[in-house]
Amino acid sequence: MKRRRFHILLLILLLLVAAVPLFTESRATINLLTHIFIIAIFAMSYDILLGYTGIISFGHALFFGSGAYTIGLLLKNLGRGLEIALLGLVMAMLLGLVVAFLIGTISLRVRDTYFAMMTLALGELFFIAAFKLRGLTGGEDGFSFRVPEMLQDRVVFYYLALLFLILVFYLLSLFISSPTGRVLQAIRENERRAQAIGYDVFRYKLFSTVVAGITASLAGALYGLQERFVSTSVLAVDKTLDALLMTIIGGSGTLYGAIVGSALVTIVHEWFSSLGSVHPIFERWLIIFGVVYIVVVLFFPGGLVRAFSSLGRRWRKDTRISTGVALSSEVVNVKEKESSC
Amino acid sequence: MDTFINLFTNGIATGMAIFLLAVGLSIIFGLMGILNFAHGAFFLWGAYVGTWVFGRTQSFFLALASAILAGALLGVILERTTISRVFGNHLSQILLTMGLMLVLGELVKVVWGPNMLTSPPPGFLEGSWEFGGIVLIKYRLFTIVVGLVVALAVYILLTRTRLGIIVRAGVENPEMVQALGIDIRKVFTMVFALGAGLAALGGAIMGPLGGSISPTMGLDNQLLAFIVVVTGGLGSFVGSLVGALLVGLIGAAVSWFVPEAALAVNVLLMALVLLVKPTGLFGGGNI
Secondary structure, eight states: OOOHHHHHHHHHHHHHHHHHHHHHHOOHHHHHHHHHHHHHHHHHHHHIIIIIOOOOOOOOHHHHHHHHHHHHHHHHHHOOOOHHHHHHOOOHHHHHHHHHHHHHHHHHSHHHHHHHHHHHHEEEEEEHHHHHHHHHHGGOEEEEOOOOHHSSSSSHHHHHHHHHHHHHHHHHHHHHHHHHHHHHHHHOOHHHHHHHHHHHHHHHHHHHHHHHHHHHHHHHHHHHHHTTTTTTTGGGGHHHHHHHHHHHHOOOOOOHHHHHHHHHHHHHHHHHHHHHOOOOGGGGHHHHHHHHHHHHHOOOTHHHHHHHHHHHHHHHHHTTTHHHHHHHHHHHHHHHHHHHH | OHHHHHHHHHHHHHHHHHHHHHHHHHHHHHHOOOOTTTTTHHHHHHHHHHHHHHHOOOOOOHHHHHHHHHHHHHHHHHHTTGGGGGGTHHHOOOOOOOOHHHEEEEEEHHHHHHSOOOOOOOOGGGGGEEEEEEEEHHHHHHHHHHHHHHOOOOOOHHHSSHHHHHHHHHHOOOHHHHHTTTHHHHHHHHHHHHHHHHHHEEEEEEEEHHHHEEETTHHHHHHHHHHHHHHTTTOOHHHHHHHHHHHHHHHHHHHHGGGGHHHHHHHHHHHHHHHHTTOOOTTOOOO
């Protein structure tokens, strides 16, 4: 019953979002929403690692960045045909697969703290490479390129990005509820126990890294298509931190939390940046998110999405006391989730 | 010959500044099991407070002292209010300290602005000495001396004092130390303050060494410090020292001969050591 209501709500929300270009002519709004869709894909890919597998990577930007560079370089050097853009998306994902496989194989041998440092260092390595290979990447200044005529229409690209968001969300939901996804969550809960049961933890973690890598590369390629410009900023550790903030604030371990998080962070960022012209203090918007993030890590490990939904549940508790059995199972559910993070 | 002397002193001087950052990181991890991603923030604040105080008072030693104080104070506050809440949970620790790094880094921009500032050395350390055709830059020698003195002091603290014994025992087995009636929480806070203070000192010294400070120097040098402690072995004092000198010297040499690979070579060094010996060169040792 509750599930159906949730689905109807989701459908209405989706229709509203899809109808936005019909009501507004504002390019800024369309671009902002498109940006949110793309970054949400990136944040969801991060959530696969952090929220579902329980590993922290500080090098996730390297997938995002290599995706953006792949499509940028192809469109710049091979022409701006639609088939080139398509090839770029496929190549970006293929590259994401290969790189994730290699990096996972190297760095997953070491455990959480070492892994976090290792990925930070590997991400830095990619950043330096793009910075130094000036002839190919344009270094810090980057390079701009032209996109297929069809994708130049902001509204068309808006729907394309939305389509990708829905598709990725659907595929990743399938993934996390598949037997493999369940094993990943078992690893998140207790790695040793998962190992003791007989699962090859390394192989599952590698699989998770590869899925996250492919998704992040796709997000990066779409980002490149939207910006029509690539520079080293797509590989900077800031990009990883963005995904980290969004995932944690929205709620790690819930794919839609990553979407809510990216919408929240992006919109407030945009809003504060415009206020920044009034008073420069607003340019330091990251502090607010940093503090919110710290509070969430300390007190609401489930993120804002779960914090609000459990508040709502507590509020409804009195009215639903008669359905005791259902409620208690729900409470157990919530407790399980809370303790898991 | 001149080039080599130059590279050598530069490498050791940088290594010493990184050592100040790395040794606290290493002890904090060894004792409390916390990978402190906020450690670079203490370094950053040390650099800014040091430069600021020096600009105001023109007293370099006052600048260093206030940097240490600021770092230690920040360390105590953060440890007491936030970090102590996530003991034992690695995932939360990494996430939390990363957030602290973010906030402290942005706060620096609020106070001192987002741009690079110049950080001059004090008058009596400007210029260089010349011995038989070999030019030695005064400030670099000063950095090396401070690094050695601190290294010696920390070594004596760890091996010859009661606090050192407790810390080393705590690294081995915190529960047992607690059971012996020692308030390990107090020791944690003290060690955290010590590590943060040393990191801040490193930052204050690093400023004039590079000539300028910027809000990104915290994270940049933290990456170097990670490389150092991982290469040397987390929790190992000797490892931090050897790792820092190694990273400093290799960095200086490579940036002279193959500038393109300067930062990459350190990352590769760490990756190589991790793959061959996951505990680092001196990991699992005593000090």
